Amino acid sequence: GAGVSQSPSNKVTEKGKDVELRCDPISGHTALYWYRQSLGQGLEFLIYFQGNSAPDKSGLPSDRFSAERTGGSVSTLTIQRTQQEDSAVYLCASSLGGTSWTDTQYFGPGTRLTVL
Amino acid sequence: QQQVKQSPQSLIVQKGGISIINCAYENTAFDYFPWYQQFPGKGPALLIAIRPDVSEKKEGRFTISFNKSAKQFSLHIMDSQPGDSATYFCAASYYGTDKLIFGTGTRLQVFP
Numbered sequence: 001g002a003g004v005s006q007s008p009s010n011k012v013t014e015k016g017k018d019v020e021l022r023c024d025p026i027s028g029h030t031a032l033y034w035y036r037q038s039l040g041q042g043l044e045f046l047i048y049f050q051g052n053s054a055p056d057k058s059g060l061p062s063d064r065f066s067a068e069r070t071g072g073s074v075s076t077l078t079i080q081r082t083q084q085e086d087s088a089v090y091l092c093a094s095s096l097g098g099t100s101w102t103d104t105q106y107f108g109p110g111t112r113l114t115v116l
Numbered sequence: 117q118q119q120v121k122q123s124p125q126s127l128i129v130q131k132g133g134i135s136i137i138n139c140a141y142e143n144t145a146f147d148y149f150p151w152y153q154q155f156p157g158k159g160p161a162l163l164i165a166i167r168p169d170v171s172e173k174k175e176g177r178f179t180i181s182f183n184k185s186a187k188q189f190s191l192h193i194m195d196s197q198p199g200d201s202a203t204y205f206c207a208a209s210y211y212g213t214d215k216l217i218f219g220t221g222t223r224l225q226v227f228p
Contacts, residue, residue, distance in 0.1 A: 004159070033215060042122070042205060042218040043160070056215065091159055105216065107152075107159030 002026070004108035006092050012114045013082055021077045021111045025094030032075050033105060034067055037089040046090075049075065050097050082115045089113070120208050122219025129226050135193040137222045139206035142187065146208040150216070151180065151191050154203045163204070164191070196226045 005024045013019050025032050034046040045059040049069045060066070064082075069075040079086055089112050093105040121140045129135045139149075150165035166173045166180040166189065173180045179192040193200055203223050207216040 035216075035218075040220075042120075042220040043207075043216070045215040045217065048215050059215070093159070104150075104162050104165075107161065109157065109159050 004092055004094050004106055006090075006108040006111050008111060009109065010112045010114075012116065014116050015084060016081055018078065018080045019082055019113065021079075021090050021113070023075045023077070023092030023094075023108060025073065025075070025092070026106055029094035029096055029106075030072065031095040031097030031103075031105075032069055033093040033095075034075070034077050035091045035093065037091055037110070039088075043091060046077070079113075082113075084115045087113055087115045120206060120217050120219045122206050122222060124222060125220070126223045127225070129196045129224065131196065131198060131226055131228045133196050133226075135191075135196045135200070135224055135226070137191045137204055137206070137224070138188065139190065139219050140186075140188045141208050141217075143208070144187070145210055146217075148209045148214075149180070149182065149189050150207050150209075151178075152205045152207060152218075154205065154221075160205060193224075196224075198226045198228055200224060201226050 007022045030051045032049045035043040037043050047067045048056040064080045067077045089110040091107055091110045093107045095103045095105045123138050151163045152160035153163045154160040164175050164178050166182050168184050171182050177194045182189045203221045205221045206219040209216050
């Protein structure tokens with residue numbers, strides 16, 4: 001079946017502009033995660049949605065970052081007033097969200113954001 | 117306490133050799149330790165995972181060794197192949213369904 005999809009695959013923007021990144025999780029997955037991968041760095045957790053629970057926003061680096069998940073499916077990550085340090089690959093992952101420790105996170109291909 | 121430290125940053129191995137990547141963690145509450153493989157332009161994909169109640173898990177040519185007392189775990193790739201050339205990330209979480217804390221990655225190159 002279809003995996004996690006993200007759009008756009010690449011986004012170039014000017015400093016100070018707002019951007020929206022989209023994630024379509026695997027159908028039936030109740031958990032959705034956003035991570036950021038900077039050059040030469042590991043993946044940094046940003047935000048986690050699980051069903052109808054309040055999202056875990058503990059990884060968002062500043063109040064310029066926000067995310068929403070509509071209808072328990074598609075998610076949008078919004079970065080306002082982008083800065084050059086926001087340049088990175090933004091990865092989305094989804095999982096079944098059950099209680100099994102084997103619940104696997106499946107990643108999308110990412111959106112490469114470049115802030116000029 | 118949230119960190120997962122990974123080494124080496126890069127690794128070059130000849131075809132048929134053994135690749136070893138090491139990770140260390142501090143938070144003893146972590147109870148799920150996956151390894152992810154990432155090819156250029158792709159998202160990471162789960163390779164193999166282990167819980168701290170076992171010391172080793174093997175799947176094909178890939179083995180995780182886990183040392184709970186030392187708070188370390190490692191990935192061993194036996195008979196390394198050029199197709200294994202990728203970036204490998206270790207990770208940890210409090211539970212399989214929670215956010216993952218990733219290491220900084222190891223770029224593996226396997227030469228024929």
